Amino acid sequence: MMHGRGAYTTVDGDKCLMAPGDLVLTPSMTWHDHGNEGTEPVIWLDGLDSPIVRYLEALTGEPHAMDRQPTGYLAGLSERRFGVAGLRPTWVPPGTGPARLIHYRWEPTHAALLRLAELEPSPFDDVMMEYIDPATGRSVLPTMGCYIQMIRPGVRTRAHRQTSSAVYAVLQGSGASVIDGVRYEWQRGDFFVVPPRAPHAHANDGADPAILFSLQDVPLLTALGLYHEEG
Amino acid sequence: MMHGRGAYTTVDGDKCLMAPGDLVLTPSMTWHDHGNEGTEPVIWLDGLDSPIVRYLEALTGEPHAMDRQPTGYLAGLSERRFGVAGLRPTWVPPGTGPARLIHYRWEPTHAALLRLAELEPSPFDDVMMEYIDPATGRSVLPTMGCYIQMIRPGVRTRAHRQTSSAVYAVLQGSGASVIDGVRYEWQRGDFFVVPPRAPHAHANDGADPAILFSLQDVPLLTALGLYHEEG
Amino acid sequence: MMHGRGAYTTVDGDKCLMAPGDLVLTPSMTWHDHGNEGTEPVIWLDGLDSPIVRYLEALTGEPHAMDRQPTGYLAGLSERRFGVAGLRPTWVPPGTGPARLIHYRWEPTHAALLRLAELEPSPFDDVMMEYIDPATGRSVLPTMGCYIQMIRPGVRTRAHRQTSSAVYAVLQGSGASVIDGVRYEWQRGDFFVVPPRAPHAHANDGADPAILFSLQDVPLLTALGLYHEEG
Amino acid sequence: MMHGRGAYTTVDGDKCLMAPGDLVLTPSMTWHDHGNEGTEPVIWLDGLDSPIVRYLEALTGEPHAMDRQPTGYLAGLSERRFGVAGLRPTWVPPGTGPARLIHYRWEPTHAALLRLAELEPSPFDDVMMEYIDPATGRSVLPTMGCYIQMIRPGVRTRAHRQTSSAVYAVLQGSGASVIDGVRYEWQRGDFFVVPPRAPHAHANDGADPAILFSLQDVPLLTALGLYHEEG
Numbered sequence: 001m002m003h004g005r006g007a008y009t010t011v012d013g014d015k016c017l018m019a020p021g022d023l024v025l026t027p028s029m030t031w032h033d034h035g036n037e038g039t040e041p042v043i044w045l046d047g048l049d050s051p052i053v054r055y056l057e058a059l060t061g062e063p064h065a066m067d068r069q070p071t072g073y074l075a076g077l078s079e080r081r082f083g084v085a086g087l088r089p090t091w092v093p094p095g096t097g098p099a100r101l102i103h104y105r106w107e108p109t110h111a112a113l114l115r116l117a118e119l120e121p122s123p124f125d126d127v128m129m130e131y132i133d134p135a136t137g138r139s140v141l142p143t144m145g146c147y148i149q150m151i152r153p154g155v156r157t158r159a160h161r162q163t164s165s166a167v168y169a170v171l172q173g174s175g176a177s178v179i180d181g182v183r184y185e186w187q188r189g190d191f192f193v194v195p196p197r198a199p200h201a202h203a204n205d206g207a208d209p210a211i212l213f214s215l216q217d218v219p220l221l222t223a224l225g226l227y228h229e230e231g
Numbered sequence: 232m233m234h235g236r237g238a239y240t241t242v243d244g245d246k247c248l249m250a251p252g253d254l255v256l257t258p259s260m261t262w263h264d265h266g267n268e269g270t271e272p273v274i275w276l277d278g279l280d281s282p283i284v285r286y287l288e289a290l291t292g293e294p295h296a297m298d299r300q301p302t303g304y305l306a307g308l309s310e311r312r313f314g315v316a317g318l319r320p321t322w323v324p325p326g327t328g329p330a331r332l333i334h335y336r337w338e339p340t341h342a343a344l345l346r347l348a349e350l351e352p353s354p355f356d357d358v359m360m361e362y363i364d365p366a367t368g369r370s371v372l373p374t375m376g377c378y379i380q381m382i383r384p385g386v387r388t389r390a391h392r393q394t395s396s397a398v399y400a401v402l403q404g405s406g407a408s409v410i411d412g413v414r415y416e417w418q419r420g421d422f423f424v425v426p427p428r429a430p431h432a433h434a435n436d437g438a439d440p441a442i443l444f445s446l447q448d449v450p451l452l453t454a455l456g457l458y459h460e461e462g
Numbered sequence: 463m464m465h466g467r468g469a470y471t472t473v474d475g476d477k478c479l480m481a482p483g484d485l486v487l488t489p490s491m492t493w494h495d496h497g498n499e500g501t502e503p504v505i506w507l508d509g510l511d512s513p514i515v516r517y518l519e520a521l522t523g524e525p526h527a528m529d530r531q532p533t534g535y536l537a538g539l540s541e542r543r544f545g546v547a548g549l550r551p552t553w554v555p556p557g558t559g560p561a562r563l564i565h566y567r568w569e570p571t572h573a574a575l576l577r578l579a580e581l582e583p584s585p586f587d588d589v590m591m592e593y594i595d596p597a598t599g600r601s602v603l604p605t606m607g608c609y610i611q612m613i614r615p616g617v618r619t620r621a622h623r624q625t626s627s628a629v630y631a632v633l634q635g636s637g638a639s640v641i642d643g644v645r646y647e648w649q650r651g652d653f654f655v656v657p658p659r660a661p662h663a664h665a666n667d668g669a670d671p672a673i674l675f676s677l678q679d680v681p682l683l684t685a686l687g688l689y690h691e692e693g
Numbered sequence: 694m695m696h697g698r699g700a701y702t703t704v705d706g707d708k709c710l711m712a713p714g715d716l717v718l719t720p721s722m723t724w725h726d727h728g729n730e731g732t733e734p735v736i737w738l739d740g741l742d743s744p745i746v747r748y749l750e751a752l753t754g755e756p757h758a759m760d761r762q763p764t765g766y767l768a769g770l771s772e773r774r775f776g777v778a779g780l781r782p783t784w785v786p787p788g789t790g791p792a793r794l795i796h797y798r799w800e801p802t803h804a805a806l807l808r809l810a811e812l813e814p815s816p817f818d819d820v821m822m823e824y825i826d827p828a829t830g831r832s833v834l835p836t837m838g839c840y841i842q843m844i845r846p847g848v849r850t851r852a853h854r855q856t857s858s859a860v861y862a863v864l865q866g867s868g869a870s871v872i873d874g875v876r877y878e879w880q881r882g883d884f885f886v887v888p889p890r891a892p893h894a895h896a897n898d899g900a901d902p903a904i905l906f907s908l909q910d911v912p913l914l915t916a917l918g919l920y921h922e923e924g
Contacts, residue, residue, distance in 0.1 A: 028687050055517055056679070057658040058625050058688040080350045084343040085316040086335050086371075087360040090378065091353045094368055104317050112315040119311045122322045129318040136368040137325055140317075142687045147321065163520050196519040217518070223685040225490050225604045226520040259918050286748055287910070288889040289856050289919040373918045394751050427750040448749070454916040456721050456835045457751040542812045546805040547778040548797050548833075549822040552840065553815045556830055566779050574777040581773045584784045591780040598830040599787055602779075609783065 001106075002045055002169070002189070006038015010069055011102045014077040018044065021106025021171060023131060023213075025140055031069050045169050047215040049143035078102035082134045092135065104131055113150045113211070124160040124231065126151045126202070139219035149212045151175055151204040159201040162229045166194040166216040173210030177202045232337075233276055233400070233420070237269015241300055242333045245308040249275065252337025252402060254362060254444075256371055262300050276400050278446040280374040309333035313365045323366065335362055344381045344442070355391040355462065357382045357433070370450040380443040382406055382435040390432040393460045397425040397447040404441030408433045463568075464507055464631065464651070468500015473564045476540055477533040480506065483568025483633060485593060485675075487602055493531050507631050509677040511605035540564035544596045554597065566593055575612045575673070586622040586693065588613045588664070601681040611674040613637055613666040621663040624691045628656040628678040635672030639664045694799075695738055695862065695882070699731015703762055704795045707770040711737065714799025714864060716824060716906075718833055724762050738862050740908040742836040771795035775827045785828065797824055806843045806904070817853040817924065819844045819895070832912035842905045844868055844897040852894040855922045859887040859909040866903030870895045 001007070001018040008017050009024045011032045016024045026032040036042055053059045074080070081089050082101040092099050109129075117127045128149040131140050139145040151157070151173075159178070168177075174187035180198040194200045204210045221227035232238070232249040239248050240255045242263045247255045257263040267273055284290045305311070312320050313332040323330050340360075348358045359380040362371050370376040382388070382404075390409070399408075405418035411429040425431045435441045452458035463469070463480040470479050471486045473494045478486045488494040498504055515521045536542070543551050544563040554561050571591075579589045590611040593602050601607040613619070613635075621640070630639075636649035642660040656662045666672045683689035694700070694711040701710050702717045704725045709717045719725040729735055746752045767773070774782050775794040785792050802822075810820045821842040824833050832838040844850070844866075852871070861870075867880035873891040887893045897903045914920035 052517075052686075053688065055514075056683065056686075056688065057627070058683060058686075074349060076346075077350065080343075080346045083316055083346070084339045085314055085365045086332050086362055087340060087343050087379070088363050088368070089347060089351075089353075090356060090359045090361050091351075094363075094370075101317050108315045109318060112311075112318050115307075115311045115314070116320060118305055119308065120320075120322075122320075125321060128321045130321050131317055132319050132325075132366075134316045134365050134368065135363075137319070137364075137366045139325075142685060148318070165519070220686065221518065221520060223604060224514075224518075224520075224682065226515065226518060283748075283917075284919065286745075287914065287917075287919060288858070289914060289917075373916060396750070451917065452749065452751060454835060455745075455749075455751075455913065457746065457749065536811060538808075539812065542805075542808045545778055545808070546801045547776055547827045548794055548824055549802060549805050549841070550825050550830070551809060551813075551815075552818060552821045552823050553813075556825075556832075563779050570777045571780060574773075574780050577769075577773045577776070578782060580767055581770065582782075582784075584782075587783060590783045592783050593779055594781050594787075594828075596778045596827050596830065597825075599781070599826075599828045601787075610780070 002043045002171070004036075004038065004040050004042030006040070007034065007036040007042040007044070009034050010071055011078075013069060013072050014102055015071040015075045016103040017075070018042075019106060021110065023104040023109075023146060025102050025104075027100070027102075027141065031064050033064070033068055035068070045213070047144060047146070047167070049141065049220075052143055052217075052220065076103065079105075085134065088135055094135070101134055109148055110211075113148060117150060117152060121152075121155075123158045124201075125149055126155050126157055141219065142223065143217065143220045145216050145218045147212075147214045147216060149214065151202050151210040151212065153204055153207055153209060156203040157201045158231070159199045160229060160231045161197050161199040162218070163196050163227055164216050164218045164221050165196045166214045168192050168194070168212050168214045171211040171213055173204065173208045174206050175202060175204040175210040233274045233402070235267075235269060235271050235273030237271070238265065238267040238273040238275070240265050241302055242309075244300060244303050245333055246302040246306045247309075247334040248306070249273075250337060252341065254335040254340075254371075254377060256333050256335075258331070258333075258372065262295050264295070264299055266299070276444070278375060278377070278398070280372065280451075283374055283448075283451065307334065310336075316365065319366055325366070332365055340379055341442075344379060348381060348383060352383075352386070354389045355432075356380055357386050357388055372450065373454065374448065374451045376447050376449045378443075378445045378447060380445065382433050382441040382443065384435055384438055384440060387434040388432045389462065390430045391460060391462045392428050392430040393449070394427050394458055395447050395449045395452050396427045397445045399423050399425070399443050399445045402442040402444055404435065404439045405437050406433060406435040406441040464505045464633070466498075466500060466502050466504030468502070469496065469498040469504040469506070471496050472531055472533055473540075475531060475534050476564055477537045478540075478565040479537070480504075481568060483572065485566040485571075485608060487564050487566075489562070489564075489603065493526050495526070495530055497530070507675070509606060509608070509629070511603065511679075511682075514605055514679075514682065538565065541567075547596065550597055556597070563596055571610055572673075575610060579612060579614060583614075583617075585620045586663075587611055588617050588619055603681065604685065605679065605682045607678050607680045609674075609676045609678060611676065613664050613672040613674065615666055615669055615671060618665040619663050620693065621661045622691060622693045623659050623661040624680070625658050625689055626678050626680045626683050627658045628676045630654050630656070630674050630676045633673040633675050635666065635670045636668050637664060637666040637672040695736045695864070697729075697731060697733050697735030699733070700727065700729040700735040700737070702727050703764055704771075706762060706765050707795055708764040708768045709771075709796040710768070711735075712799060714803065716797040716802075716839060718795050718797075720793070720795075720834065724757050726757070726761055728761070738906070740837060740839070740860070742834065742910075742913075745836055745910075745913065769796065772798075778827065781828055787828070794827055802841055803904075806841060810843060810845060814845075814848070816851045817894075818842055819848050819850055834912065835916065836910065836913045838909050838911045840905075840907045840909060842907065844895050844903040844905065846897055846900055846902060849896040850894045851924065852892045853922060853924045854890050854892040855911070856889055856920055857909050857911045857914050858889045859907045861885050861887070861905050861907045864904040864906055866897065866901045867899050868895060868897040868903040 131146040179200045362377040407416045410431045593608040641662045824839040869878045872893045
């Protein structure tokens with residue numbers, strides 16, 4: 001969710017009210033519908049893996065019988081089951097299953113970035129975390145990974161390149177990236193992409209932290225034995 | 232941690248101040264030492280898998296060169312890396328590794344039990360969660376699992392039996408369990424055990440929730456193909 | 463290998479002489495070269511996963527410094543390590559690794575089909591086996607699976623459909639398949655394809671067994687959570 | 694099977710005639726019965742994991758309703774399904790299941806040792822192979838691994854030690870092992886053990902290959918994170 005309040009996504013009956021910075025998943029073959037119950041327009045980033053699914057001729061869809069699927073008497077089902085690190089309901093079998101974390105909220109995510117920043121940054125990405133399924137430790141989707149990243153003021157990362165590609169959205173602050181030898185400046189609201197095998201490095205010469213959300217096809221390439229990285 | 236404040240366990244340089252209800256792990260082959268910097272005695276429950284390790288003649292130990300291992304400039308390293316559900320530092324490889332969550336705090340655990348209680352209880356255990364390694368979704372130790380469980384007021388669970396055994400500690404409230412046909416009453420501070428294959432059911436006839444912590448050898452029996460359960 | 467003798471494929475120094483019916487793998491990033499030391503032309507079926515790899519912009523290649531890579535003093539390295547069902551050298555770590563079975567020979571494969579035929583056929587595929595990596599039990603490649611299949615005389619299979627697609631090569635005999643409602647007759651040397659989600663059934667009205675080799679993208683779709691089957 | 698012909702073990706209806714050198718598994722909770730239809734006494738080595746199962750209070754048993762369980766119209770079911778390296782019936786789901794390889798025959802095992810001997814011996818064990826489940830690549834039982842090993846004439850291995858223990862049976866030839874500093878000579882028909890953490894090395898000063906079968910608790914210790922090895 002990029003901007004505005006009042007919008008929701010319902011996933012298999014679990015209605016998720018989306019605040020700015022929240023990540024909501026709509027995994028394969030889940031019923032989902034969206035709406036805005038607020039008074040202002042909202043903007044969110046939709047990250048679809050439909051190109052690869054369409055390429056594999058596996059794209060299917062089905063309309064729900066109702067205009068808006070019914071929701072349960074409770075909201076936040078997925079957070080009630082998996083919202084605390086290191087705990088899972090004992091009657092949910094270990095490993096993957098239909099009951100899973102759907103709504104990843106901004107506040108704890110932001111706080112986690114700030115705490116991790118005191119520890120050990122990555123030379124290539126500064127302070128970067130991957131969203132994972134807490135029941136398995138695996139990427140949120142088998143095709144795409146979701147990442148949140150803070151480039152602290154004054155940081156200039158070293159360049160690396162991967163066989164994977166990335167779509168970046170700038171959530172906060174501003175900075176610049178050198179991608180395949182070309183410098184691109186970016187600020188809040190911008191998007192930029194890193195193509196496969198393009199060396200890239202990020203810099204934040206401003207006074208405030210820059211925060212980047214990205215979608216990367218790392219899980220897909222890893223599953224196929226095609227993921228490689230060079231520092 | 233059962234009672235008192237001021238005590239700590241340091242695990243591989245990560246000093247964990249233990250408040251009542253906290254769970255702290257000392258995984259195999261980690262340097263660990265304990266101390267109490269408070270003014271009152273403290274009591275904690277030490278759950279050791281040394282019987283099976285000793286039976287396998289695999290028990291070894293090594294004294295640290297110093298009386299008290301040095302700690303880093305920061306506390307809470309493991310929480311900074313893995314303390315938020317659904318996020319992991321990207322430079323920690325997926326799957327198991329030496330950097331892992333060590334300190335599981337009481338407050339979010341208790342809040343998770345209360346939230347889950349609104350959802351769907353287990354007929355055999357009422358509201359029960361397993362502590363897991365958030366980087367893998369697996370049990371906290373390969374031999375023993377750790378569990379937290381709330382029996383709500385008025386609840387009487389159905390009986391079941393497992394090939395595994397359990398050691399229970401009563402953290403809050405009071406109640407009774409029928410184990411192999413015999414009724415045992417328990418209250419805060421008590422311990423009780425459930426032997427392998429003993430049918431057992433729990434009841435809370437009081438006005439307040441009862442909270443049970445337990446250690447069970449479910450992961451060990453599962454790994455050996457020996458875990459079975461009967462409702 | 464479809465026809466002729468005398469040809470070889472060398473994979474990372476392991477020279478495999480290919481007889482008709484043999485399957486030889488050239489896994490990702492292995493040095494490989496081919497040649498024909500016989501006196502007659504040979505024909506083999508090359509099954510490449512390059513479309514998906516190219517689509518992911520992950521296709522790379524490197525010429526070997528020599529025209530023909532050097533081979534070891536011994537041939538059949540991969541068969542010496544993994545050629546007998548249920549045995550692996552103890553110094554090869556369990557799970558996947560660079561040392562793996564490369565050469566799957568026709569004679570034991572054919573014998574396995576005949577033995578399995580006495581047991582329990584599949585209603586959809588009659589007697590069908592998947593080539594697997596014996597060190598892991600997994601498909602031979604992460605993108606494509608290889609299959610060998612015997613349709614016995616008189617057998618008409620039931621129709622099923624999958625989200626995966628298949629390329630079939632007829633190694634022996636003749637028969638017919640009904641694919642998406644259209645009947646295609648085939649005989650030794652023919653190829654035919656089954657597109658995603660097309661219902662298909664096979665029949666052998668002849669007097670001899672028909673043998674089909676196929677390449678299917680089942681592993682790829684399974685890894686991405688996109689494999690589904692309907693009987 | 695150490696000596697004699699005519700004996701069988703039936704496992705879930707699959708009657709396995711046991712020739713010298715054969716390995717037959719009776720996995721947990723399978724119906725099994727033994728008999729000798731030959732004219733001479735036979736001797737086999739029974740390798741039980743009952744000590745650890747009994748220690749975990751998980752030992753149970755059930756008598757079959759009949760004196761001798763009925764066998765199918767076919768023998769060798771498990772070999773028909775999994776008897777060829779690198780092939781599995783497509784209707785057996787990948788991974789572990791009730792249908793699995795039960796009978797590991799001596800002739801291909803012996804041939805595999807001889808072929809592997811031309812390749813790359815282990816400095817600690819000379820030519821050694823682990824029996825594995827060909828559907829998964831994992832050890833034949835979750836508690837115990839089975840191993841076959843050839844010490845070639847003139848070979849003296851380097852010493853190593855492991856946290857695991859081993860029971861050795863000498864199938865062919867003679868030799869000597871130095872275990873924890875003491876030299877033990879052995880010949881065909883002998884047994885010897887290697888306790889946990891005991892350094893051990895083997896030597897064959899004779900003219901013929903020595904062949905050792907062993908049972909080791911490596912899988913159990915590995916599952917519990919307790920397996921370590923030192924060269």
